[in-house]
Amino acid sequence: MSNRRQLITYLFLILLGIIMIYPLLFLFSASFKSNEEIFSSISLLPKELASVTFEAFRNGWQGVGKYGFSTFFTNSFLITVPVVIVTIISSSCVAYGFARFKFPYKKLLFTLMISTIMLPSTIIMIPSYILFKNFGWLNTYMPFWIPALLGSDAYFIFMFLQFFRSIPRELDESAIIDGCNRLKIFTKIILPLSKPAIISAGIFKFIWTWNSFVEPLIYINSVSKYTVALGLKMSIDTQGGEVMWNEMMAMSCLAIIPPAIIFFVAQKYFVEGISTSGLKG
Amino acid sequence: MKIKASRYEKKDYIGYLFLLPWIIGFLLFKFYPFLMSFYYSFTDFNMINPPELIGLKNFIKIFTTDADFYQSLKVTLIYTTFSVPVKLIFALFIAMVLSMKLKGINIFRTIYYLPSILGGSVAVSILWKFLFMRQGLVNKILSYLTIGPIDFLGDPDVALYTISMLSVWQFGSSMVLFLAALKNVPGELYEAAAVDGAGKLRTFFKITIPMITPIILFNLIMQTINTLQTFTSALVITNGGPVKSTYLYGMMLYEEAFQFMNMGYASALSWILFIIIIGLTAAIFKFSSYWTFYEDGGDF
Numbered sequence: 141m142s143n144r145r146q147l148i149t150y151l152f153l154i155l156l157g158i159i160m161i162y163p164l165l166f167l168f169s170a171s172f173k174s175n176e177e178i179f180s181s182i183s184l185l186p187k188e189l190a191s192v193t194f195e196a197f198r199n200g201w202q203g204v205g206k207y208g209f210s211t212f213f214t215n216s217f218l219i220t221v222p223v224v225i226v227t228i229i230s231s232s233c234v235a236y237g238f239a240r241f242k243f244p245y246k247k248l249l250f251t252l253m254i255s256t257i258m259l260p261s262t263i264i265m266i267p268s269y270i271l272f273k274n275f276g277w278l279n280t281y282m283p284f285w286i287p288a289l290l291g292s293d294a295y296f297i298f299m300f301l302q303f304f305r306s307i308p309r310e311l312d313e314s315a316i317i318d319g320c321n322r323l324k325i326f327t328k329i330i331l332p333l334s335k336p337a338i339i340s341a342g343i344f345k346f347i348w349t350w351n352s353f354v355e356p357l358i359y360i361n362s363v364s365k366y367t368v369a370l371g372l373k374m375s376i377d378t379q380g381g382e383v384m385w386n387e388m389m390a391m392s393c394l395a396i397i398p399p400a401i402i403f404f405v406a407q408k409y410f411v412e413g414i415s416t417s418g419l420k421g
Numbered sequence: 422m423k424i425k426a427s428r429y430e431k432k433d434y435i436g437y438l439f440l441l442p443w444i445i446g447f448l449l450f451k452f453y454p455f456l457m458s459f460y461y462s463f464t465d466f467n468m469i470n471p472p473e474l475i476g477l478k479n480f481i482k483i484f485t486t487d488a489d490f491y492q493s494l495k496v497t498l499i500y501t502t503f504s505v506p507v508k509l510i511f512a513l514f515i516a517m518v519l520s521m522k523l524k525g526i527n528i529f530r531t532i533y534y535l536p537s538i539l540g541g542s543v544a545v546s547i548l549w550k551f552l553f554m555r556q557g558l559v560n561k562i563l564s565y566l567t568i569g570p571i572d573f574l575g576d577p578d579v580a581l582y583t584i585s586m587l588s589v590w591q592f593g594s595s596m597v598l599f600l601a602a603l604k605n606v607p608g609e610l611y612e613a614a615a616v617d618g619a620g621k622l623r624t625f626f627k628i629t630i631p632m633i634t635p636i637i638l639f640n641l642i643m644q645t646i647n648t649l650q651t652f653t654s655a656l657v658i659t660n661g662g663p664v665k666s667t668y669l670y671g672m673m674l675y676e677e678a679f680q681f682m683n684m685g686y687a688s689a690l691s692w693i694l695f696i697i698i699i700g701l702t703a704a705i706f707k708f709s710s711y712w713t714f715y716e717d718g719g720d721f
Binding site (some may be wrong): 146149150152153156157160161163164166167170178179182230233234236237238240241242243246249252253256258259260261262263264265266267268269270271287289290291292297322326347350351353354357358368369370372373376385388389391392393395396399400403404407 | 541
């Protein structure tokens, strides 16, 4: 490629990159500005260093009612961390079943499993709500934990399945000769070799669960159990005439920090993960 | 009988044990709700009284007297037919640029992908609301260029497109899939085309596009299904307004079900959406047989 064309390509990529990332950088910088300054300047840097303020964080963190963002963050972690762990366990286990065993109706079960990826969530939303209500699970985190434990996200089963297919069967066979049973093969051989798949499933599930809004909105109704997403929505709704935008920006900024950190730490796996199975977004 | 016994060695039934979590989960949280939503759609279920069968009344009401239904359906179809193609064309274009061998290309990949991670969240919806307000940042920038101000969120003709742009901004995951697909196109094909003297445009339409059609199809279907159901951004940014110009179908469904507790009616609404989704997916598939190409000859 000629130098000139290369230069034009870089210029284009940088310009687009700025457009892509500018809103997020602005979110970050606005968190340190006063409510007046947010509106008065488009600059990412504050007017002078002395005008940098942490007030928006302090005030925003208090929330608007009895419960503040320390509660909401704790709740979000309380939902997300167990969900990530049980999703990895259940979906790898099911994927192992599909990958290494022959049994009647396997093809039918596999087709059903894959078709649930395409099943719109809106169609089962209402009966699921009623089911959880009958179980007495409303306003608890069970509607998040239990379906995850029972392999509700077929994406991840599929993701693990694709990965297990790349692990040579000879390893299994030699382990059988050494006297391993199937469970042992799974836990001692397959899983340790599947770190990339485990990590990418874990980060996907973390970010999706962390960002999820509709499910908490439906299943959780007391403010003390609100997640960060619900807390944010409540804060912006209850601010009447004048919205304290700097506080909203500060809390939004904090809300995206956990998924952003995970993304940057694990982005190598992330991009790999989405190109082998990635469906969402 | 004998053949069957040898095909399934006895120990392989253990496979069911590994599948057990999913089988229970499928029956309880997918299959049962699926059947029940069909049943509820023919009832007057409102969470107070036990559901009572009322035949087609919900559907008749939806189609004959519910103006919100037509409005939200219209809004949703515009939203989907705008944001999905724009997003995919953009994703493919950027993927083509990023597949060039340039130094530091991974940095751009990361930057372009980041909005996809955060984009569906309430936090980013709040940011979007701020950026596109009347006094917001975008109008501020436009004023330097002596344009505007544009009432991005208050003008019924514009608001839906403002929200669509949030969805387009998250083109990253489609882009990554396109990147993977582009990598798999055999280089010899391009060499052969170059030898034959094919131009850039011709190579693109005769080689690149045909070779990645399965991924185009996959992206198109998944994005369509997801987009038809979303409403978080519209709920946070405009709450369906102004004058219901961003009243997405998912939002109407949510309100009917969980604010007015019209579970039967909302189930009927969800089945209409489901049928639309199936219809569109089938149409995309059918249409795709004219333009998709599989190296192994097909059988998707």
